[in-house]
Amino acid sequence: MxxxxxxxxxxxxxxxxxxxxxxxxxxxxxxxxxxxxxxxxxxxxxxxxxxxxxxxxxxxxxxxxxxxxxxxxxxxxxxxxxxxxxxxxxxxxxxxxxxxxxxxxxxxxxxxxxxxxxxxxxxxxxxxxxxxxxxxxxxxxxxxxxxxxxxxxxxxxxxxxCGVMAGIGAAINTGGVTRGDSVAVIGCGGVGGAAVHGSWLAGATKIIAVDVDDRKLAWAKDFGATHTVNSRTTDAVEAIREITDGNGADVVIEAVGRPETYKQAFYARDLAGTVVLVGVPTPEMTVELPLLDVFGRGGALKSSWYGDCLPSRDFPMLIDLYLQGRLxxxxxxxxxxxxxxxxxxxxxxxxxxxxxxxxxx
Known part of the structure; x- marks a missing residue:
């Protein structure tokens, strides 16, 4: 009834x-x-x-x-x-x-x-x-x-x-983060914090959390961030490059969904690195980049929909990791x-x- x-x-x-x-x-x-x-x-x-x-x-x-x-x-x-x-x-x-x-x-x-x-x-x-x-x-x-x-x-x-899967999936499924990678995550709310944790799960060695809120940066450290950058007071691109020996990160995950932070992600990645957009923009937003920079830097610019997850595959696996004390x-x-x-x-x-x-x- x-x-x-x-x-x-x-x-x-x-x-x-x-x-x-x-x-x-x-x-x-x-x-x-x-x-x-x-x-x-x-x-x-x-x-x-x-x-x-x-x-x-x-x-x-x-x-x-x-x-x-x-x-x-x-x-x-x-x-x-x-x-x-x-x-x-x-x-x-x-x-x-x-x-x-x-x-x-x-x-x-x-x-x-x-x-x-x-x-x-x-x-x-x-x-x-x-x-x-x-x-x-x-x-x-x-x-x-x-x-x-x-x-x-x-x-x-x-x-x-939703949120935790989106972040973990942005790192592992979309970004392909793996052992030894350097990763930067711009925006460390729920989704960005999950991207940090997913990068840690995948074995990344340098995980750089970027935000304007020190509380969120502290939370990111709890999820596995090795470095934090407050972009309100520090140039995020320069800081990420300095932490990665001048190269930029292998994978940069943008979890804000704004043109200015997307540009930071683009320029903070290593040559042939990967940018993952998991932050959700609003319809009126646009981004402009020099086409020569897009060509010259190589790599991949990706969007992550729901962390590119397959629920029947990913949900039970992540619950098992939680029950093992690893998530x-x-x-x-x-x-x-x-x-x-x-x-x-x-x-x-x-x-x-x-x-x-x-x-x-």
């Missing part, structure tokens, strides 16, 4: 979020209802509230979540009621040109639930990133549910659903809050006081 639950909704651009009654339908073919146990407060949710993604209000916010499958619809075989899952926003189709070429992490036709969750008056909701997880139960495509070891608590497991997921959790505290969590995030607030249900 359908569910009536409480969820966090953004009704209009820039308006404070509100806790609303939401109707969740029974899962249809290919769908699942998941009881959400915890959900991280990600900057993307704030982008939705501010109208930075699109204007399809009202939005049901939240997407960085873990929980237990409550019910599944017709034809679902990969998950069953009682399974402990992390929700992902790229449920690969298996049939598009990227999937057929063996690159499902670039899937061009990812799945979401067909049915819509609604407000009490019947108004359809737009779930953030096709998930909508600041809610007691949510409806998703079954492929958005990735089974993992239930020994990992939802407060940390859910973070792999510091707890370090990303600044506080746990309730469903009614999301607006204040946004304010703390904007002030740079937290890496992640996590809503616990």
């Amino acid at each position: 359908p569910y009536t639950v409480q969820g966090v909704v953004a009704r209009g651009k820039g308006e404070p979020v509100s806790l609303e009654t939401v109707h969740v339908p029974d899962p249809g073919p290919g769908e699942a209802v998941v009881t959400v146990q915890a959900c991280g407060v990600c900057h993307t949710d704030l982008h939705y509230r501010e109208g930075g993604i699109n204007d399809d209000f009202p939005f049901l916010l939240g997407h960085e979540a873990a929980g237990v499958v409550e019910a599944v619809g017709e034809g679902v075989t990969d998950v069953a009621p009682g399974d402990y899952v992390i929700l992902n926003w790229r449920a690969v189709c298996g049939d598009c040109r990227a999937c057929r070429r063996g690159r499902p992490w670039y899937c061009f036709n990812t799945h979401n639930a067909t049915q819509r969750m609604t407000l009490a008056d019947g108004t359809p909701l737009s779930p953030a990133l096709g998930i909508g997880a600041f809610i007691e139960k949510t409806l998703v495509a079954a492929g958005q549910c990735t089974k993992v070891n239930p020994a990992a608590p939802a407060t940390v497991a859910g973070l792999l659903g 510091n997921l707890e370090g990303f959790v600044s506080e746990t809050v309730g469903l009614g505290d999301v607006e204040e969590a946004f304010a703390k995030m904007q002030r740079g006081e937290v890496l992640r607030s996590v809503v616990v249900l």
